[in-house]
Amino acid sequence: MNAKAQIIEKALSLGARAVGIAAVDSINRFAPSGYRPDNILQGALSVIVLGGNEPTAGSWRSGTNRVLGSIGYNRSQLAAAARRLAYFVEDHLGYYAIPIPSGNRTGHYPYISLKLCAERAGLGSRSMAGGVILNPQYGLLYFNAVITTMPLEEDGPLADSVCPHSSCVRLWEKKKTTPCISSCPDCLSGEIKAGRIHWMEYRQDCCYPRAQTTAMDVFQKLLLEAVDESDADRRKAILFGSHFTRAVRSIAYSSELSAQCFNCLKRCPVVKRPSRRLR
């Protein structure tokens, strides 16, 4: 078995649902300086991208957004898989490796764009839903990556875009909307032309409080609100209230850290497709 096949087999055994390889040169054609794989690991040649951690099919059918967004998915396992894969590359294949998490480096800026890496690794293509990468087999996937000095054959971008789905093209032709845009018209806008995405705009600032409802930013904001509050009873209401409690729990246990929104993808035919087989 060649090295690439070993890496893919190992990543899948560690819990990844899909694995792809992107070449650093290919990523660097699009990523700005400071956000390139070889800015993180000198001499990096390849990025192994792991996809997974998506909500279970049952989570999409939970009946409440809170269940889907809090316990329906979890991003920690894929990060652990990426770290273990990095050790595997170093211990068994003899090349430097470093795992890249899905978290941010400063503020809302990431270490590198995992979307770009996933795209170049052939794990999916940009969607009308905020540019979320959609995988043809699994729909929504989260991504982690391992940057390595090992030269590996690149998978390259998909030949055909996953989005828009044919049913979305038909809906656009009739009503000038898509399931994702109609679910979140304040976050998303765009246009389909000749069956393809012509343009898409995504307001991250509108999406952020819904996708990160109980994450770090709201912890800071409620803390400032409490510090600025002169009334002791109101201070207590803020700090002992349900929202601050969830924010503290998120930080303490990484549970519900993001409490994702998911509404733009809940009605996406690409995301819904895998769950149709189940009983």
Added chain:
Amino acid sequence: MPRFVNMDLYNRYKDEIWKLTNAKQRFEPQISHRGLTDREIASQLGLTVAEVTEIRCIAENEMISLEKYLDADDTKEQRYKRAPGKM
């Protein structure tokens, strides 16, 4: 360790820096529309990278109101049940 940014500097540049970030993203196949890095913004506005990083981080937090977070659960549940733009 980063120094705390001067709040006069913050108030003077927060809107300009915010507009150059990824807060609003546009995608068109084959055309680059990415937000700028702190280094690129610093070079454009004549600030240091550290100043831009600090101003951006504070702005990312301040520009989104607390109410948006507190209302998010209700908004999400409503939209989960019915898409607001459904025709």
